[in-house]
Amino acid sequence: MMRYVFGLAFIVVCFVSCAPRFSEITDPSKRLNNVSGVSVLPPQEPGWNIVGRMTQSQLTLGKQGQPYGESYAATVTAFNLPNLDTEQEFLKWILERRAAAPQTDRYPNFKDETNLLRGRGAVCVRIHEVTDDKTAYIGGTETKVMVAEGIIYLCQHPKNKRIVVRMDYSHRHFAGNDDPAMATKANAFLDQVQFTDF
Numbered sequence: 001m002m003r004y005v006f007g008l009a010f011i012v013v014c015f016v017s018c019a020p021r022f023s024e025i026t027d028p029s030k031r032l033n034n035v036s037g038v039s040v041l042p043p044q045e046p047g048w049n050i051v052g053r054m055t056q057s058q059l060t061l062g063k064q065g066q067p068y069g070e071s072y073a074a075t076v077t078a079f080n081l082p083n084l085d086t087e088q089e090f091l092k093w094i095l096e097r098r099a100a101a102p103q104t105d106r107y108p109n110f111k112d113e114t115n116l117l118r119g120r121g122a123v124c125v126r127i128h129e130v131t132d133d134k135t136a137y138i139g140g141t142e143t144k145v146m147v148a149e150g151i152i153y154l155c156q157h158p159k160n161k162r163i164v165v166r167m168d169y170s171h172r173h174f175a176g177n178d179d180p181a182m183a184t185k186a187n188a189f190l191d192q193v194q195f196t197d198f
Contacts, residue, residue, distance in 0.1 A: 022050065024049050028044050034059060035076050037078060037157050037160070037163060039196050042061060043072075044188065045185070047064065048063045049063065057078050060073070065171070070146075073172075074168065076193060078164070094154055110130045120158070124153045127153075133147070146175070149178070151187070153193075155195075168190075
């Protein structure tokens with residue numbers, strides 16, 4: 001199991017079954033600045049909600065997909081990093097954490113690309129995953145086989161390299177119902193995240 005995409009499994013389950021925990025984004029042009037060191041513009045599509053509470057270390061957004069059971073999620077999380085002096089040490093640290101993630105039969109991986117990127121003054125690792133979720137919850141106790149696709153950026157904050165900012169955008173859908181604009185939507189969300197002072 002790849003923890004960076006499928007750490008969002010709770011969000012997807014909750015999106016379907018606990019709608020009262022959502023706050024609709026009524027003005028998508030307004031930046032969300034609750035995560036320390038980051039400014040986020042919500043996805044510029046209708047139907048996005050803030051999931052749960054916003055904190056200084058995490059922002060979670062969700063959107064119900066079509067048909068029922070499908071969903072989109074976008075998160076920004078900040079967490080501490082050990083001392084890593086070089087870009088290669090940062091990449092190695094991420095690859096080692098991903099390799100150490102528990103493997104289960106629930107998530108066979110079809111696509112797994114990892115690249116080192118530089119931009120916006122930060123060093124980032126970009127991950128693109130596509131996998132099956134063999135027992136995806138779509139409401140109550142009902143499960144189906146679904147496909148999950150996620151694009152994830154893990155960036156050392158340019159003002160403090162001991163802080164990692166993880167940004168991701170994912171789509172969980174039924175087989176054959178993929179969103180051809182998913183990568184475009186993901187890049188539009190991920191590219192607008194700005195690093196700020198703490």
